[in-house]
């Protein structure tokens with residue numbers, strides 16, 4: 001379980017996260033949604049320890065996360081960002097293996113795990129020999145997900161992983177990701193702007209505004225009983241051509 005207690009983070013005169021207390025349940029997918037600049041990415045970066053809180057604590061399992069968090073704890077969290085964040089000078093295979101090589105895994109073990117993950121994310125093995133600029137956006141994200149899963153982390157943090165993809169590839173990956181989350185039983189924190197994507201993957205949604213939590217609960221609560229005028233407006237702002 002991940003527990004945030006009274007977390008505040010300010011950059012110069014911007015309070016990105018404002019006294020957030022939140023429990024992220026093990027084995028569940030929590031989606032952080034809210035308008036641009038409401039603090040979603042900063043919350044993920046606080047959880048993985050890339051950003052240090054001004055106040056409050058982040059606990060992952062029984063460990064407090066901070067600048068001195070040992071690598072073993074960070075390795076229990078996989079992190080995927082919008083454009084994949086792959087190293088351009090490494091092939092897909094090189095990107096996937098980077099942490100395992102750093103930890104001196106044998107070549108056989110790296111290869112076996114790579115094949116297992118390619119199967120999981122449904123990526124043809126030959127794609128792994130390409131460099132990122134030779135791959136489609138969807139393939140890059142599948143490789144980025146493999147890299148995040150390589151060490152079999154307990155926690156998966158995904159920051160708008162599908163934001164840059166065209167609608168059909170995005171829908172395919174939404175389905176695959178939801179299946180993967182359910183199969184692997186990881187604690188997942190997923191950031192998106194898109195309410196229908198949130199509804200598709202989330203066990204629970206957290207709506208943020210100006211660094212504060214507006215509402216948490218199942219998507220049905222947000223849709224049927226928005227807690228504030230802002231929550232109602234946020235839901236209504238997502239137009240659908242199907243209604």
Ligand SMILES: Nc1ncnc2c1ncn2[C@@H]1O[C@H](COP(=O)(O)OP(=O)(O)OP(=O)(O)O)[C@@H](O)[C@H]1O
Pocket residue numbers: 011012014015016034035036037038039040041042043193
């Ligand atoms: N390293 C930084 N230095 C200065 N300001 C920052 C930094 N990181 C984030 N901020 C500011 O903190 C606020 C929250 O940013 P954050 O990226 O967490 O929002 P977000 O909800 O993820 O936005 P988006 O949906 O646009 O990605 C914003 O006002 C942003 O400009």
